[in-house]
Amino acid sequence: MQLDSGGSSWPGQVTVRQLADGREIRYFDDQATPGPVHQTTDTRPLPEPPRAGEIRFDVLTGEWVTVAGHRMNRTFLPSAADCPLDPTRDPAHPTEVPDSDYDVVVFANRFPSYAPQAVGPDAAAHPDVLGPPDRPALGHCDVIVFSSDHEASIVDLPGPRLRTIVEAWVERTAALSGDPAVAEVFVFENSGEEIGVTLSHPHGQVYAYPFVPPRSAQLLERSRRYRAATGGNLLRDVLAAELAEERRVVLRGRHFSAYVPRAARWPVEVHLAPHRDVPDLAALDDAERAELGGLYQELLRRVNRFHPGIERVPYISGWHQAPTGEDRDLGRLHLQVFSLLRAPGKLKYLAGSESGMGAWVNDTTPERIAGRLREVAS
């Protein structure tokens, strides 16, 4: 099956195939080509995709915690020769991608925290004080591979590839939001061994959660209170105030601007927000999508240059989107990029205060972070 690109200016195409265990794989090509493509069949003798575990309610915090005991033995930093994200160059050594080449490819994680089919919750009943009944960890965990080149880095990919990556973010957000089990879609990227990335091949991830995640729940609660008090949209008004104050602004595009939040909690942190009110990536229009890839890449380049003397800075980036159901009107798309590296060779560890108490101490100031991110512009 090949999908229509939806009338956008994206010149690419999407092809959907199936892996041997029934999971779908989506090839996003930078350029559409006539005729069938990506026809190689996955012939691996794969077991059924694993089912997800359960979610349990933490009565002390009011948050859902996911229990995924089966993930304990997942692939951990395989050698480059065994990379499951490489294309299958030798049929005797098949990977997760049957074809011998691709631009961007998306498929469900083989060791998912959330899956469309769950094992089912712990059958043992428990008293009410220990929380509501457990629920199956329904949802989706997708992998988005950014290049067939194991050694590539997202900051060096050509512009058209970034445009394709944005299209994959958009398509995944729209598709997974359509599953009634999904409460919110999180598009994110972990980069760097220092933060435990198990596969160095350039890739991102998508988690489609069966609950509104804790940080989103906090943000929605803050937004609800702000609207009740002022009638305004919190995230829109924060962006406007940051642009007016200028001290922490990092870059201004036509459709997006980036700033360091006034209460940044990481040694490197920057947010990127659209100028227009949009709930999620799928709501971006063609001009916004066209600009976004380049701005994202520029932000990551600056993060890499943040500390003098090193070439790559480990980072986490994540798209905060509106929930799919209740409170959707309170959500507003924004990206958060942050790093735990406080100096070359020195990580910020989340020790007692952060991990035990949720109380962050930042050893630098948001204004210094913003100054450095402006200084290292391309």
Place this chain on the structure above:
Amino acid sequence: MQLDSGGSSWPGQVTVRQLADGREIRYFDDQATPGPVHQTTDTRPLPEPPRAGEIRFDVLTGEWVTVAGHRMNRTFLPSAADCPLDPTRDPAHPTEVPDSDYDVVVFANRFPSYAPQAVGPDAAAHPDVLGPPDRPALGHCDVIVFSSDHEASIVDLPGPRLRTIVEAWVERTAALSGDPAVAEVFVFENSGEEIGVTLSHPHGQVYAYPFVPPRSAQLLERSRRYRAATGGNLLRDVLAAELAEERRVVLRGRHFSAYVPRAARWPVEVHLAPHRDVPDLAALDDAERAELGGLYQELLRRVNRFHPGIERVPYISGWHQAPTGEDRDLGRLHLQVFSLLRAPGKLKYLAGSESGMGAWVNDTTPERIAGRLREVAS
């Protein structure tokens, strides 16, 4: 000055002296001795103790974040010869502790996140949408050194020393709670280089926060709702339910019991709670204090034995106490001990889902954690 031990069965004594920069240092001796002790004077040419920075309100989460830019260059894993927590054995190489020997010693951190004197907040005004005005990061950050032996470990210290450590926890909690700037006192320990411990000499810490920390605020909110709905105390009823259900109980003492919470989020996690309703460590009676040190040590020993084949497991332990002011009646003392080590050599990293979304995925089950912590009992 020597303080009275308060009529408890603790046979020790406390001696308070001053360091060269005016900070107080408290020597807690396992055994009281007649006559003056710890009389050595600190002759170092020290600068004024650094002032604390500021706290900023994060409008997106409703949490205070501490900005402590001056901490960036703090001592990081000094060689054993330069350890500032050693006693001063050679007057030519003075440490933070002037005397040549001690049992337990307490003093304010030289690079504090919170201090009794603050630099003062950023003078620049900001619009209301970016939050209330910044506040000075008033408070206290104490270091509690458990032994004069740099190579010692808390799990191997003799019983009377643990009794003295409990007394130091109690004294610090009581004293710092008396500062009107302090909203909550957190007694904790970070152990292991894997979690970024900057000094390997066995020690714990005390943070006295000028705000109720986020995890405490969540817990108080949950406790308030629970009381409104049921009339009960959430933490007491959770303990009772865990003891009745038995599956996750780790140990039962006369005055305290330990269990793995139903929604444990770390690969190793255990809580220790008193049987009696007490707001904080200072409210423990003599019998409770006498039992506590041994139980704490036993829990840490079991954490160390959790993973076969290794001798030490990095951990964070923290005492959740009632706030000093508002909502004090909702708080109930409990200890949380957890480790990020999911297998020998494999840390649980807080990547996109945890750090970006606050959504924890545990790769094991709370019941398995509890089973293992029972199996490795002394």
